[in-house]
Amino acid sequence: MAPRDDSLQSISIQLDGKNYAYWSYVMKKFLRGKTVWGIVTGDKKKPTYEKANNYATLLDSWETDNSKISIGYDTTKEVWDHLARLYTQSNFAKQYQLEFGIRALQHNNLGFQEFYAAMSDLWDELALTEPDVLKAFKLYIDR
Incomplete structure (x- = not known):
């Protein structure tokens, strides 16, 4: 039996446009727990060294993690940055x-x-x- 993938498990706080600061704090903790926060910040970069022995595995892993949280953008960092621009108030x-x-x-x-x-x-x-x-x-x- 394959292990259960709960990567899309939701958090209790929903972004409503007024609660961005709190939502982003909770979401950041959630994504850290799922070990994908580095993809959101851009610290965990998409593998580019094609001659590496495990390149295909690394690329597949990065693309899988990235696709779990990116919607309508190429990377989750673009999603996060867009939400920050959209909802951050003074x-x-x-x-x-x-x-x-x-x-x-x-x-x-x-x-x-x-x-x-x-x-x-x-x-x-x-x-x-x-x-x-x-x-x-x-x-x-x-x-």
């Missing part, structure tokens, strides 16, 4: 939107678990909009 606009959502959520009639889950999602997305340069400052982190 941090200020995204932060404002998330902070507004956090304040607005306080007025909803949700159960505790629903409220906590929704609030946690918004806070997680907000944390992803912080510039990396601020994350290096201990005073900023300890606030």
Whole structure:
């Protein structure tokens, strides 16, 4: 019996155009777990040295991994870069939107678990909009 290929197993977060930062964070972790993140970043390059003894095997493996996540593009890196350009908003606009959502959520009639889950999602997305340069400052982190 052949091993089960769960490479197309989905993640729980769906990209909706407003949650790109959070979605990309979750997707990056998912793709790392599937050992194909190097293809997305372009670090794991398509084999080109045709005289190598295992060239056909390496090429087949790379093309198989690449085809698992590329749709409408030649490489998964092109897909990832396209999504980043399409959905990345300025941090200020995204932060404002998330902070507004956090304040607005306080007025909803949700159960505790629903409220906590929704609030946690918004806070997680907000944390992803912080510039990396601020994350290096201990005073900023300890606030």
